[in-house]
């Protein structure tokens with residue numbers, strides 16, 4: 001088999017039919033990831049829209065009251081004025097009965113329609129829109145697969161467009177004089193061209209946009225085409241280029257790298273290069289908005305598009321804006337959504353100091369790991385834990401027992417067990433929730449929640465100055481090779497506890513089954529350590545946090561210290577419970593609002 005491969009490759013040189021083969025060689029697509037059938041609705045991979053929230057990995061419609069209250073009126077196709085774009089889109093998302101019509105309050109004669117003219121079938125033709133009392137064709141200028149997909153989806157073609165370059169001529173018996181056309185400018189994922197903004201331009205009949213929509217399943221399976229999740233096939237060369245050719249983004253979500261037009265998010269998603277450093281986080285890890293000095297694709301600031309009738313001066317041409325592009329409103333509304341505060345230390349010390357040598361590691365100072373807690377049972381320092389907000393501590397299942405909750409005390413702010421430091425507080429435990437599938441023999445699902453007792457006469461637990469660590473909603477937030485921090489009051493190889501909070505920098509390790517052949521369960525566990533084993537979690541650190549920082553220095557609890565073969569042995573890295581796998585389990589118990597930063 002290998003030999004045939006080599007021969008083919010040799011044959012390839014200089015031959016154009018081998019283009020496809022060489023693209024496969026490049027291996028941009030991640031096959032394992034493709035099996036998950038991710039789309040623009042998969043919040044393991046992308047952020048949901050401001051009118052959606054992430055539930056069990058999928059973006060679902062928000063209720064309108066969960067949108068910001070800001071008044072930036074928009075008018076819908078049902079003639080109703082909504083307070084803002086988010087509220088209208090939430091109604092559309094829930095009922096499919098309404099769509100965006102114009103910016104501002106509704107006027108009486110509001111209407112929108114889109115039809116395809118002069119094609120051989122219903123699924124193709126020149127794109128004609130009717131907006132209010134204007135009827136016009138769409139311009140070829142700026143017409144791309146992005147706009148074409150929006151037009152086809154509007155017409156009910158779920159796969160969007162297959163061709164946006166085809167030309168269509170006016171039949172001989174039709175005598176129309178084209179003097180202008182409407183230019184559309186979509187981001188993609190709009191449901192009507194009205195949302196993209198429509199600007200009237202001077203034109204003649206050669207300047208008009210045509211489209212072929214995806215009408216039925218095509219069988220292009222064998223010739224190097226890519227199967228989109230929505231059933232459409234696209235050329236392999238159009239995957240991983242930052243452009244949403246499929247219409248459901250499935251061609252951009254499982255990429256090991258990107259072609260020239262794309263920016264490669266560390267989560268394996270390709271986004272358009274222009275989205276890099278545009279002031280909006282598009283990659284879930286935030287890596288498109290770092291190191292932006294001098295790279296700013298910053299947005300046009302003065303888009304004062306209000307109402308439905310505006311004029312723009314583009315060079316000599318005076319163009320009339322018939323409908324406003326809603327992208328600025330979308331971004332503004334996104335910034336108005338409630339944020340939770342987690343994962344931010346008031347101390348930048350840890351990010352700057354390089355590692356020295358938990359096992360190895362170094363002594364923590366105040367504010368380094370504000371989410372670190374210590375669980376005591378009687379006089380014994382029992383385990384570590386992680387504060388995740390409200391009254392909730394995350395720890396390992398093997399650390400706690402359900403029926404002795406009253407015996408535990410949770411200490412926060414402890415740096416030194418011998419010398420009392422300011423900021424220490426002690427809380428009683430209300431209840432312990434152990435994962436229902438925890439196995440004491442395999443350490444699978446080694447995760448538990450501790451609910452602290454509320455203060456008497458108060459509804460809160462008031463753990464300040466303790467800061468919660470964020471909980472990851474996606475398994476793609478961090479990758480093997482990323483540097484993370486483990487912290488705890490556990491042992492330093494020797495037989496005794498050290499009584500001081502220590503921390504160390506460790507690397508996430510992929511393919512950990514090679515160290516623990518039958519004992520490592522990839523979906524539920526992660527490994528972390530250093531090449532020489534010098535830094536590791538050890539006895540007493542169990543239940544404590546492995547936190548990783550995203551590109552904006554926000555800390556996520558990515559692992560819970562669970563087990564390992566001894567401590568500090570490079571052949572046996574530390575094993576942690578993979579917290580992202582338990583996001584839904586945690587949300588179910590503590591409430592989604594407490595832990596979801598972007599998808600509430």
Ligand code: 4AZ
Pocket residue numbers: 536537538539540541542561562563564565566567568573574575
């Ligand atoms: C323990 O016994 C333990 N080196 C925790 C972590 C590791 C080993 C043992 C990882 O609690």
